[in-house]
Amino acid sequence: MAHQQRSPAHLSPSGDTEDMTDMSMLLAPRLAHFAGVARTEHVTRAAQEMRVPQSTLSRAMVRLEQDLGVDLFARRGRTVSLTPAGRTFLTSVERALAEIEKAAEEVRADADAATGKVAFGFLHTLGAETVPGLIHAFRADHPRVRFSLVQNYGEAMLERLRAGELDLCLTSPVPDAPDLVARRLDEQKLRLVVPADHRLAARRRIRLAEAADETFVTLEPNYGMRRITDDLCKEAGFKPRIAFEGEEAETLRGLVAAGLGVALLPPPAVARPGVVELTVTAPRAVREIGVAWLDGHPDTPPVAAFKKFLLSRRGSLLA
Template sequence: MTNGSQAVDRIMAEFEADSWAASLTPRLVQFAAVARHEHVTRAAQWLGVPQSTLSRAMVRLEADLGVALFARRGRTVALTPAGRTFLRAVERALTEVERAAETVRADADPAAGKIAFGFLHTLGPETVPGLIRAFRVDHPRVRFQLVQSYGEAMIERMRTGDLDLCLTSPVPEAPDLVARRLDEQRLRLVVPDDHRLADRKRIRLAEAATELFVTLEPGYGLRRITDALCAEAGFKPKIAFEGEEAETLRGLVAAGFGVALLPPPAVPRPGVAELTVTAPRAVREIGVAWLDGHPDTAPVAAFKRFLLSRRGQLLPR
């Protein structure tokens, strides 16, 4: 649970435990207006409410708090020490609310709003920068909040509201998600350039059954795909190393730690040979996912449409 959600839970618990807290909140603007104008009638005119209504609201507020907030001289009022203390807190709270309102309005702005977008590490060097560059041709002022992670972590961040959508693999299946396949990417068996298989162009994965593998950690989509392809080829891979990033694995292959099933690199790495796997069919599907029923801001909706328009064109060929 995040610190923010813990704070909300505390506030809600206080509202439930102390019913006056919930009734207090709508009167904060009224209190601040009276305190600033130091006159009930002028404050009522500014708020657009009857003077009698505002007077009664302030009396109830003081009764609820159990303390005098105003010293009254007719309709003119002055804050008591308790009132000054309360006003400082109320002004801070109202300022934060106003800032939050400005932020959410700005984030939803069709021309200059924000998109919280997650993507896999392997899509970072070329694919995602290219997508953002192409999207900004028609949406030059839209802002991106980018998160680079693995699939399960991004899906959890969507569920907590930290992400609007993500590019991930495999394409997830869950009742609370909407997922669309966009493209597929061939995986290669990567071996050291002095390996016994390095001179081959193509290979059946079963021929690597006796090799040590370097892989991503459990929970990563590419790890699940690797395990599934090896099982389909009739063996369980012997794992020499589990990492968090594909290019680290490629470097370890070059150093002779083992072999790996990996997508193509953004830039060829010396010290390795990359073999086409002919059987089983070694590909990973890349898809976009978002929460089902989650309302989109205008920029998020536009970016979804853009991504879906790139089906079959997401990855370099």
């Protein structure tokens, strides 16, 4: 049968993105049917294997050819053979169907209760001890659950949460937004970190107002810890004079050790030489740690299990 060019039934000559999207929507439901007919080269046999009425399958193939504007099959009764255009089309269709099947297997695997995956975000300062300890404890009962871990500052994690890139995140301050659900889990005492040779280094406790004349090193303004620092200093009656802004707490400790300022920070995982950490007695210097997730977002079984585990650790998250 000679190759016959048809006029596409649903594709406008502009060929723009909208046209391509429309064509994809037209073709997608028929691709598996096409592959089945092409594999068997027999409409009746393909209909039996795919458990669809033969008449439905025949109409679908005719409509597919009309939409493409080319003949895909040469027909001899109920037996068919691929045209050159059909063979070209089949190669791409089989590749597309294989990718779809691969994607389906991946999402099923990620949702599996025993071996699924949790996309979990957390603050840098919780990465050295807190998060490894949590995952270790959780996997005592869920040894094969996998984790995709993301360390970032609070606002960046909330953006990724909203984008669907994270299932859960540990952050501070605990967010209050209509599209998120957040639960307070624990609080962490903050300390005033000063150089080891500082005039206050011999002290164990300090009122924050006593540091009003000091130069501070802080995290950048979009970090939750920076907002907490600004708020605590304001409550103590002063606005901090800031010399350096950074992105990571341990870098700030290094700046303090070098004598470049003082900082309000959570406790380190490992003591840093060259600095002294003072308990702040007034105002009450703490940061709340909470877990957040997207409101209305359905949980897979492994995410639901890890969320339940985190909520069970209220008051002992940082222990």
